Amino acid sequence: MTRQTLSRRSFLKSTARTAPASVLVLTLPMVLAACREAQQARLDGADFQVLSQEEAAEFDAISARIVPSDDTAGAREAGVIYFIDTVMREGRDREMQALRDGLREFQTQIALSFGAPYFHELNEAEQDTMLGQIEATPFFATVRMLTIAGLLSLPEYGGNRDFIGYQLIGYDSRAAWSAPYGFYDADYMERGE
Amino acid sequence: MAQAAISYPTRDEVDFVVVGSGASGGIVARELAAAGHSVVVLEQGPHLQAADFRHDEWAYDFNNELTWGTSKGNPQTFRKTENDVAELRETVCGYAHNVGGSSVHFSGNFWRFRPIDFMEASVRGRIPGTTFSDWPIRYEDLEPYYTRVDWEVGVSGLQGPWDPPRSREYPCPPMPVKGSDVLLERAAKQMGLTAYPAPVAILSQPHNGRPGCIHCGFCNGYGCEVDAKSSSMAAMIPQALASGNCELRTGCTVARVETDDGGRVNEVVYFDGDGVEQAQRTRAAVLCANGAETPRLLLLSESSRFPDGLANSSGKVGKNLMFNGSCSSSGLFEEPVNAWKSIPTTRVVHDYYELDPNLGFYGGGGIDGRHPSRGAPMLFGLLSGARTGTPSWGSEYKRNLAYQFSHIASFDGHTTSLPVESNNITLDPNYTDDFGRAAIRCTYMDHVDDLATMAWFLERTNELMEMAGATNIQGGYPENGQEGNVHLLGTCRMGDDPNESVVDATNRAHDVPNLFMVDGSSLVTGGRGQPTMTIMALAFRTADLINQAAQRNEI
Known part of the structure; x- marks a missing residue:
């Protein structure tokens, strides 16, 4: 895996058309303030702050196909939609607008294929077909990034509820570890190499 | 204090x-x-100090809390040659804006x-x-x-077989070996090479009033939460x-x-x-x-x-x-490697420090074991779908992601760069920062020998991966030239x-x-x-x- 093709930088570059300067630029104090409210919103089951109910249903449905719920929990259980609602808060108008434009365009495509515009009302097979058609777009790349970020960021941002994302990949968020860390170094110690 | x-x-x-x-x-x-x-x-x-740092990828890796780029008022531009007009980029010459600079979030390879x-x-x-x-x-x-x-x-380490002479031993013993580096060491041995403990600016035990490393894993890219990073x-x-x-x-x-x-x-x-x-x-x-x-x-x-x-x-x-140049090969292993724990790397192969002049190009470098996303979960999630031939979303993506995070290791090459006058820093004529200072304009194209060196090292890291018993080996280097570092x-x-x-x-x-x-x-x-x-x-x-x-x- 090369740094050049797979680095964060090139990821951002691939979505640069969605948000010209950069995707999702935030300042920490603003985000932390938003996080506190997001945590509260989780507890209250409150309304979304940025997303409309329709947008929330759509982005939730898209993220649920990117990381589906199958034999293990997925994006939906991890609360990815709350993460998106959190990080797209105040100051994110331009990026949010790009996402909204992308969604509207996507819904137009859906309407052409299925007669009705709502992604979340399609069945899973139909959803996957539609996503397959937009896989290479900055819109999809941005929703994918937000989905994965929401799955695997700190829960204080609204996603990764109960560390569902960390559990999925086998990451244990401890403050400290001691050797051996895995199979091969344990084996190395045992053999006295 | x-x-x-x-x-x-x-x-x-x-x-x-x-x-x-x-x-x-x-x-x-x-x-x-x-x-x-x-x-x-x-x-x-x-x-910022130890208590300010957190295991927060969203803040540090994706919002550049430490490494300010263009969106944080530090515009930089890039072009490959002096004949091109430089383009505004988020970051080209990356460094941290905090007391301690990049030594706060570096990997500490010393x-x-x-x-x-x-x-x-x-x-x-x-x-x-x-x-x-x-x-x-x-x-x-x-x-x-x-x-x-x-x-x-x-610094923690152990004098290696080809290390330059030193007047005094390391103050701290080497860090405990990681699974990724056990795989590197065993593969190196089979190829007649020697992997030995990597010297790192991270304390393996208390020294000068600071504590030893607690191997939390959020190291490269992050500030140390206990001041064990030097x-x-x-x-x-x-x-x-x-x-x-x-x-x-x-x-x-x-x-x-x-x-x-x-x-x-x-x-x-x-x-x-x-x-x-x-x-x-x-x-x-x-x-x-x-x-x-x-x-x-x-x-x-x-x-x-x-x-x-x-x-x-x-x-x-x-x-x-x-x-400096780089390459990286990654592969999957049957048992959990858990390379996401502890510091970035604990073994280095220095047999290729100077390549044979008969190869027809100048170069040299070292190879160490790593986790391909520096152990960071979110970054790995974003990268893992990019492995050739695997989907980037859906059930199969999710299964791969779940399996690979702990089962993956990478062997990375770190290589020479030749000094070339046309690779340089100048003042950008078109962009300024908030203070009206002309932006950094970087012009850079790796010398042909530097690219040849990276390609040569990639062959070695791929071989080492194979020798280590990895499957699904993938690797690369910036073959079109680097656009920042x-x-x-x-x-x-x-x-x-x-x-x-x-x-x-x-x-x-x-x-x-x-x-x-x-x-x-x-x-x-x-x-x-x-x-x-x-x-x-x-x-x-x-x-x-x-x-x-x-x-x-x-x-």
């Missing part, structure tokens, strides 16, 4: 202004202040340069199209200072402040270095945290701003006396930028000839007697991809020589 809160009025002359508090600036400040000089350190960023690095041009001969040169100093000149870094900053922030700045002679001014962005009628530095102009222009009067200045910002500041400091920029009669300020080397190079270099063998500007530069910009060659140890050793040496010169009244 109790900080002596000394404060110097800007209108009063201090002995030294140090620009930048990173790998070199922290050391220079501590050494000059400890010798009794009055020192003002100007740092752009905030004074290979010393070897004797050959200082005289390779005369051993190998000139290389057309490059300014490949010997250093004006030798390994022996720097060895005592490498040892001071080992002991005073804090950053300037953790190891040097507290001592500089405790001397009672050093004032650390944070949030201060330097605009110009001013000179008097005699051509000597007399004040450093900067914007304070409120954006108000200030000027600190000083008897001398030491620029430790890094290999992009130091040349930028010199170019910004042009005047009628220094029309091409301060200390730039040679025209070499900003030239000869070197990034965090190693910023060579842009105010040392040398004896004032026509070919910017600073002399003591890191004093050839053109300005009371101006010194020491950071990545000083390096004549870039080593094998781990420059900070050498930058820190040079900083100790420069400070030592400045203190000696000051005693003789020769600043």
